[in-house]
Amino acid sequence: MKQIYPDLWRTAPEHPLPDDLPDLMMHAYLLVREQGNLLFCRSEHHADHRQIRELGGITHQYLTHWHEAALGLARIKEMFGSKLVCHRLAEPTVSQLSPVDLTFETREV
Secondary structure, eight states: OEEEETTEEEOOOBOSOTTTOTTOOBOOEEEOOTTOOEEESOOOOHHHHHHHHHTTOOSEEEOSSGGGOOTHHHHHHHHHTOEEEEEGGGHHHHTTTSOOOEEEOSOOO
């Protein structure tokens, strides 16, 4: 993981479709907060999970798009005791890989 700001970290890159689109790359972002850390997107790297634990774990993992769903979602929920959050319309796809705890419909700050 790489620290971007004092409270924001970026995970190692993932290449979710290496055969079809080898240049496609994605990262997750960890926001460190006193009231509980948030993970945005997904991280399938065990080294990132260890670093997240060292930084205090997470209370919530937010998926912003259905295609961020991955096999590691359930593992992350179990590892950190976190809640999985996604858009209401993504819930049917995401819930095939892990139970969804909360959904949203609108953009919030």
